Amino acid sequence: MVNQMYRLLILCLASVYLSGCASPSPAPVEERAAATVVNPYVLPKQQARAIPLEENGSSSSYSSENNDRSNDSYSGGFTDDRSSGDTGGNDAVISLLELSEKQESVGRQDAAAATLERALRIQPQNPVLWQRLAQIRLNQGQLDQADGLAAKAMALAANNPKLRSRIWQLVADIRRGQGDIEGERAALVKSSELSGD
Amino acid sequence: MPVSRKTSRKGSRSKKRPVNWKLRLVLIFGSVPLLYLGYLYFLIVHNFEGRRWALPASVYARPLELYEGMTLHPRQLINELERLGYRYTVSPDQPGSYGRQDDVFYLTTRPFIFWDSTEPSRQYRVTYSGGVIREIIILSSNKRPGVLRLDPVLIGKIFPAHHEDRILVKIDEVPERLIQALITSEDRAFYDHHGIDIRAIFRALMVNIKAGETLQGGSTLTQQLVKNYFLTSDRTLWRKANEAIMAIMLELKYDKGEILESYINEIYLGQDGKRAIHGFGLASQFYFNKPLSELRLPEIATLVSLVRGASYYDPRRHPERTLARRNLILNLLAQLGKIDKRYAETAKVSPLGVVPKYDGLVIDAPAFMDLVKRQLRRDYHPEDLSSEGLRIFTTFDPYIQKVTEASLAGRISQLEKDFASVPKNLEGAAIVTDSNNGEVLAVVGGRNPKFAGFNRALDAVRQVGSTIKPAVYLTALSMPEKYNLGTILEDSPLTYQTHDGEWKPRNYDDKFHGNVPLYQALIHSYNVPTARMALDIGVEEVIKMIRQLGIRRALTIYPSIVLGATPLSPIEVAQMYQTMASGGFYMPLRSIRAVLDVNGEPLSRYPLSVERVADPSATYLLNWTLQKAVSEGTGSVLYNQIPDELQVAGKTGTTDDLRDSWFAGFTGNYLAVVWLGMDDNSPANLTGATGALRVWGDIIGKLDAVPLVLERPAEIENIIVDNDTGLPADDSCFSTSVLPFIKAYIPEEQAPCAGGVRGNVIKKIMDWFK
Numbered sequence: 022m023v024n025q026m027y028r029l030l031i032l033c034l035a036s037v038y039l040s041g042c043a044s045p046s047p048a049p050v051e052e053r054a055a056a057t058v059v060n061p062y063v064l065p066k067q068q069a070r071a072i073p074l075e076e077n078g079s080s081s082s083y084s085s086e087n088n089d090r091s092n093d094s095y096s097g098g099f100t101d102d103r104s105s106g107d108t109g110g111n112d113a114v115i116s117l118l119e120l121s122e123k124q125e126s127v128g129r130q131d132a133a134a135a136t137l138e139r140a141l142r143i144q145p146q147n148p149v150l151w152q153r154l155a156q157i158r159l160n161q162g163q164l165d166q167a168d169g170l171a172a173k174a175m176a177l178a179a180n181n182p183k184l185r186s187r188i189w190q191l192v193a194d195i196r197r198g199q200g201d202i203e204g205e206r207a208a209l210v211k212s213s214e215l216s217g218d
Numbered sequence: 219m220p221v222s223r224k225t226s227r228k229g230s231r232s233k234k235r236p237v238n239w240k241l242r243l244v245l246i247f248g249s250v251p252l253l254y255l256g257y258l259y260f261l262i263v264h265n266f267e268g269r270r271w272a273l274p275a276s277v278y279a280r281p282l283e284l285y286e287g288m289t290l291h292p293r294q295l296i297n298e299l300e301r302l303g304y305r306y307t308v309s310p311d312q313p314g315s316y317g318r319q320d321d322v323f324y325l326t327t328r329p330f331i332f333w334d335s336t337e338p339s340r341q342y343r344v345t346y347s348g349g350v351i352r353e354i355i356i357l358s359s360n361k362r363p364g365v366l367r368l369d370p371v372l373i374g375k376i377f378p379a380h381h382e383d384r385i386l387v388k389i390d391e392v393p394e395r396l397i398q399a400l401i402t403s404e405d406r407a408f409y410d411h412h413g414i415d416i417r418a419i420f421r422a423l424m425v426n427i428k429a430g431e432t433l434q435g436g437s438t439l440t441q442q443l444v445k446n447y448f449l450t451s452d453r454t455l456w457r458k459a460n461e462a463i464m465a466i467m468l469e470l471k472y473d474k475g476e477i478l479e480s481y482i483n484e485i486y487l488g489q490d491g492k493r494a495i496h497g498f499g500l501a502s503q504f505y506f507n508k509p510l511s512e513l514r515l516p517e518i519a520t521l522v523s524l525v526r527g528a529s530y531y532d533p534r535r536h537p538e539r540t541l542a543r544r545n546l547i548l549n550l551l552a553q554l555g556k557i558d559k560r561y562a563e564t565a566k567v568s569p570l571g572v573v574p575k576y577d578g579l580v581i582d583a584p585a586f587m588d589l590v591k592r593q594l595r596r597d598y599h600p601e602d603l604s605s606e607g608l609r610i611f612t613t614f615d616p617y618i619q620k621v622t623e624a625s626l627a628g629r630i631s632q633l634e635k636d637f638a639s640v641p642k643n644l645e646g647a648a649i650v651t652d653s654n655n656g657e658v659l660a661v662v663g664g665r666n667p668k669f670a671g672f673n674r675a676l677d678a679v680r681q682v683g684s685t686i687k688p689a690v691y692l693t694a695l696s697m698p699e700k701y702n703l704g705t706i707l708e709d710s711p712l713t714y715q716t717h718d719g720e721w722k723p724r725n726y727d728d729k730f731h732g733n734v735p736l737y738q739a740l741i742h743s744y745n746v747p748t749a750r751m752a753l754d755i756g757v758e759e760v761i762k763m764i765r766q767l768g769i770r771r772a773l774t775i776y777p778s779i780v781l782g783a784t785p786l787s788p789i790e791v792a793q794m795y796q797t798m799a800s801g802g803f804y805m806p807l808r809s810i811r812a813v814l815d816v817n818g819e820p821l822s823r824y825p826l827s828v829e830r831v832a833d834p835s836a837t838y839l840l841n842w843t844l845q846k847a848v849s850e851g852t853g854s855v856l857y858n859q860i861p862d863e864l865q866v867a868g869k870t871g872t873t874d875d876l877r878d879s880w881f882a883g884f885t886g887n888y889l890a891v892v893w894l895g896m897d898d899n900s901p902a903n904l905t906g907a908t909g910a911l912r913v914w915g916d917i918i919g920k921l922d923a924v925p926l927v928l929e930r931p932a933e934i935e936n937i938i939v940d941n942d943t944g945l946p947a948d949d950s951c952f953s954t955s956v957l958p959f960i961k962a963y964i965p966e967e968q969a970p971c972a973g974g975v976r977g978n979v980i981k982k983i984m985d986w987f988k
Contacts, residue, residue: 135811135812143285169830
């Protein structure tokens with residue numbers, strides 16, 4: 022028994038050795054590659070490829086087609102005088118909203134939400150940002166989260182009936198998702214009351 | 219049984235012996251070398267590829283985001299850039315460099331992979347005016363970026379047991395100059411030999427014999443790499459022979475690029491306490507506080523010097539040795555024509571430029587790291603944390619941490635000096651969060667913030683006193699049919715029979731104040747009317763509210779809990795106030811934003827989440843009152859320290875025998891909780907206002923706090939009430955106040971004075987003067 026095991030071991034080791042010598046296998050490089058990409062600082066040369074996509078690619082057409090929209094739907098959060106906690110930065114917030122929509126449009130919902138959180142750090146009292154975040158959570162099927170975020174948006178939109186109407190619309194969608202038909206109807210009523218229809 | 223087996227075996231063996239004996243001998247002697255080679259092969263291949271480098275997790279601070287309109291003192295921007303190791307220069311065109319001309323900053327950022335998107339390296343112009351960022355321009359396109367997100371400061375690492383630390387780099391990320399210098403200095407025949415370099419060994423031997431000591435080593439880079447895998451000081455010939463064999467094996471199996479990459483990541487280049495610095499990627503950060511790609515020629519030569527002996531050539535302890543070795547390498551490079559001679563001369567006169575140890579590399583904030591680790595331990599295995607190279611993005615703000623540490627330590631020393639009654643060894647803790655989203659910005663666990671022991675911010679569980687009262691009042695205000703801000707509460711002797719005796723709450727000033735409006739009772743923190751109201755509502759209801767505000771600890775149902783006779787930790791108090799600050803929405807305090815794996819792929823996100831737990835209108839009424847508690851009540855001395863425009867909402871807390879001093883409060887952007895007391899729970903002889911409140915003022919006074927402007931819900935209306943009855947009044951009443959009410963619950967009954975005789979009399983008097 023013991024003999025056989027020794028023989029086996031010798032054979033195994035020898036064959037490993039020989040095979041190793043005979044054919045330098047490229048496999049280990051691949052395996053290691055996974056472990057070697059650790060530096061979060063990317064090389065400038067790699068970046069050079071990424072920049073045009075971000076800066077020129079879709080960006081210009083995107084912002085032009087988006088001009089009306091930012092005037093319309095975002096205005097709710099920006100026309101009011103600045104609330105507490107807000108430290109200016111309208112342009113910053115608009116650029117982050119655009120980035121968030123871009124991320125959302127390519128299915129990167131979590132990134133879109135993270136970008137909205139960046140915007141919220143700049144304008145924490147902007148109800149539009151809370152509303153957008155609620156919308157993303159609703160799209161992701163996180164109804165409880167969407168619910169809380171919509172309520173927060175509502176609490177901050179006290180002086181903006183038009184925006185409140187839109188938030189009630191969102192609440193109606195959430196209620197429908199929750200299977201709360203009664204709640205959905207009530208929210209729709211509130212929404213139309215506020216929109217003045 | 220075993221005996222019989224043995225004999226039977228022996229029997230069978232003895233039969234075959236004549237045949238097998240020779241064969242066995244041949245086999246054994248013939249296979250031993252082969253076996254041994256196989257063993258060596260197994261060892262080296264296993265080390266080269268089988269072993270994954272255990273990579274510590276890196277913990278990052280929040281990235282600083284700049285935007286137009288942002289208030290950020292230029293000094294703070296410079297601090298951040300310095301922590302990041304950005305180089306100050308007249309031509310800041312390389313990643314990680316900046317320059318300044320008065321109000322205008324020029325900087326070239328480093329590219330960085332975040333959890334949500336990748337920030338490319340860009341050149342920016344940032345223009346200030348009056349402490350506010352007025353304009354940010356991307357120089358290449360002349361466009362405004364909206365937001366400029368810098369790379370985040372590394373604040374700590376979570377190490378594996380052996381404390382090997384490294385930052386892995388890929389061979390194509392390594393500057394060509396480094397490879398040149400390394401090969402020139404260590405192994406000029408690297409690209410030609412097959413693992414060992416006989417001529418180099420011979421040359422080294424001659425030099426060493428001539429000199430009578432070991433001056434040169436003839437080891438190739440491959441041999442050095444092998445040696446590094448099995449770090450032993452043992453220098454026997456046997457060892458050397460083994461290394462040589464393994465070096466040849468490596469060369470047979472892998473190409474030069476792979477071996478070089480492994481070498482660059484493996485080689486030992488320094489020591490930092492227990493932490494072993496491995497590889498050029500980390501050495502670059504450790505000695506120069508910048509990534510490898512940003513190193514200049516003299517810095518590269520310095521790092522290559524260390525290969526010969528990281529301790530002997532330690533540039534911090536023996537700069538003259540390092541300098542000599544560096545210049546030798548620069549000369550060699552010039553001699554071999556790898557670099558221009560004049561270039562070498564310039565490089566030789568430049569200083570070593572090594573940064574002081576710790577400076578900017580790792581920020582020592584053990585209390586915050588403790589919080590991060592506790593949160594991570596819930597979601598990750600300890601081994602993964604210390605070996606998988608995770609990148610943990612936290613909410614930590616280095617500047618606020620520094621301010622909070624200094625404020626706590628400074629004020630405690632001051633209090634000990636100012637008041638003879640304050641005992642020595644007074645301790646404290648502080649937490650600062652973003653009042654709008656629950657992100658924890660700073661945690662200080664004691665007056666010595668570098669001490670990684672008892673973390674009072676998380677673990678000092680102490681009686682909270684009146685800091686609990688907002689929860690009681692929020693419970694009441696959430697019953698608008700029964701309570702509003704004007705509701706008259708009775709402040710007169712109260713005895714409550716509990717199952718183990720009588721409870722007789724007393725006011726802090728030991729007086730009774732008769733009938734007091736609800737909001738006044740909170741502003742002045744009267745205990746008796748608070749207790750009476752809480753007993754009316756029911757202690758269980760109050761406890762339910764405390765839980766909704768975010769306290770997860772088991773609470774005993776006992777009447778005195780409504781006056782804060784319950785122990786909580788500072789972070790729990792912060793959580794409770796966070797829910798109030800966000801207008802009745804529970805937001806879990808978070809210290810981590812995201813965790814990425816070694817390849818930059820997101821593993822987990824800790825997103826902003828909110829849950830409505832209290833009526834926003836009731837919370838508005840509460841916060842309105844807490845603003846008054848600071849401007850007119852127990853917290854009014856705060857405005858000796860900071861401007862009253864900040865309209866802070868806050869509450870003091872003092873416990874029996876002055877054992878604990880608390881202050882919890884928030885502005886429009888920051889929430890902070892401070893606790894002071896003695897570790898052995900003996901009296902600290904401080905009230906909330908004489909102790910913790912001052913630390914709080916010190917902290918907030920140094921931050922860019924913005925006023926708390928409460929967003930008035932649509933359901934709220936301000937009305938005039940009669941101070942005696944709390945009922946709606948008009949100008950015929952003498953003593954009135956304007957208080958916010960929930961519209962639907964404004965009492966229908968008018969105050970007796972309203973529209974009454976007194977009003978008419980006044981009207982007549984006024985008429986006479988006309």
